[in-house]
Amino acid sequence: MLRTRVLGPAERQPAQPVLKASLDLAARLPRLVLEARRVSASVHGIHGRRRSGPGETFWQYRPLVAGESASRIDWRRSARDGHLFVREREWEASHAIWLWIDRSASMGFSSSLALASKVDRALVAGFALAEALVEGGERVGHMGLTRALASRRIVESLAQAILADRHGGDADLPPDQPLPRLAEAILITDALTPAEGLARRIATMASSGAKGHLLLIVDPIEETFPFSGQAELFDLEDGLSLRVGDAGAWGEEYRQRLQAHRDAIREACRHAGWTLTLHRTDRPASEGVLRIASLIAASRGPGG
Template sequence: MARSVGIRKPREDRNDALARARLRAALVPDLLIEARRIVSTVIAGWHGRRKRGIGETFWQFRPYVAGETLAKIDWRRSARDDHTYVRDMEWEAAHTVWLWADPSPSMLFKSELGTVAKESRAIVLTLALAELLSRSGERIGYPGLLKPVTSRNGAERLAMALASEHALALPDTPNLDLVQKHSDVVLVGDFLDPPEETIAFLDTVAIRGARIHLLEVADPVEEVFPYSGRTEFEDPETGARLTAGRAESWGEAYKEIYSARREMLRDHCRKLDWSYTVNRTDRLASEALVALHGRLTGQPAAVPGQPVRGAA
């Protein structure tokens, strides 16, 4: 199995790694355009975080609840009928969200059933989320590349950083030492490590009081295992090869292991009030974007005509 988050066994020499990083950087400008196109399809009707809190922007009137401070009552609005109303202001305190897209070799995989490589989808989702969060006034950071900053052009800043020479030296595993309490961390990858290793890595971040969101990008063949006959499999991270004389005889066992890994990660996220979302590369990226943005803002949303799949 390919590996994604955790301790890695180095295989690539430096030249291979640099070539892969430069290829990734060359894709970033086009992926930023795609990310903004996706955002434009889901942004209609969304207004910032739309969350009650401290701020100066009016959000809504709502019925008064016993126990709330009387200072929040809007007496002019309440005088119009027999109900007592409170004036809610929109939350305007900037929040820190760390974003990361898995750069490991396994993310380069694309089958005939997938519309794009896993890496391209991961970067598009990361940039699209940066665009949405930046428009909401949140602080966006990227481990080892960008310190959290509030900027209306956050997606563009992140794209430039990902295409820079500095990005070539980033490790395949994110360094999350700077993550602080109450921050959100969004990790986009394939998470094909043994789940025990992934969970151990995530728990080193959880003890800091951060909330984690896993967004798994999967190629269709990784779920359905359509292989038959004599087939050779190669691990892109370690170079290990395995030949199956009758690959179809391995299908059920493989799918059972694959599903068990995913369910173990999903259950761990659910217990800690984290989120786990799956996006297949033959599905719309906007589906995962809507689901994840909803978990980050605390208000799950849906795009008309598009189902939200795989969110824990």
């Protein structure tokens, strides 16, 4: 009998020791952060909108320009080498990129064909994009968890916020609120929730004219449904299970319904002017990250 299982938040202490590390987010995060940094190093060409102006975030030191007020001089920095320097802060307008990383129970699934679980791949992709975007001059935050930051420690900030979030594993949809008009969203999810609900959230976020990108994380087995004979299917989000006498006979109908589900999500993205990217977990994480990065870079135009 074939079995497929979805790893849920209730299974923090699994019966099988071999699964314990895969469920312990605190133990996995250092490895995921390192992998994300490796992936982000391959991303180039994102030119952001950072410039000096009123704000709270330190950006850079620059030499004092003749005619500027002496009150702008950073005397501690200037004392190091005898030249006068000004401490510039980043201009913080409403431009920001907002991540939302799905960590619901279905994201814990990983088949024997995958290189990683969906949630691990989503975290790596989100962290890698955040670091690449900040390096390119953007401000990045996680919806409902952090403010938008231009910090060089953006990955650590996101990881700490996610680790401290006690309810993130219960939400399979992003927050139901519009984004600022000049903001941009990146939703990273398996979208295994009714398409109508996700479509409504996308419409709400885009109602102000905000741009967005949906990165759909899928396991190869979810795409192909390669089962035959008897199978037992589990849905740990709803606590349901289903015994199937002839799984092979279900395959074609399953794939048709999956395609209809994807078409509805694709139409919601098209209607909002958003992009949709499909990423399988049997492929390198860099592929999905580079695709989203190229879409964001293209939206900036030749001059960023």
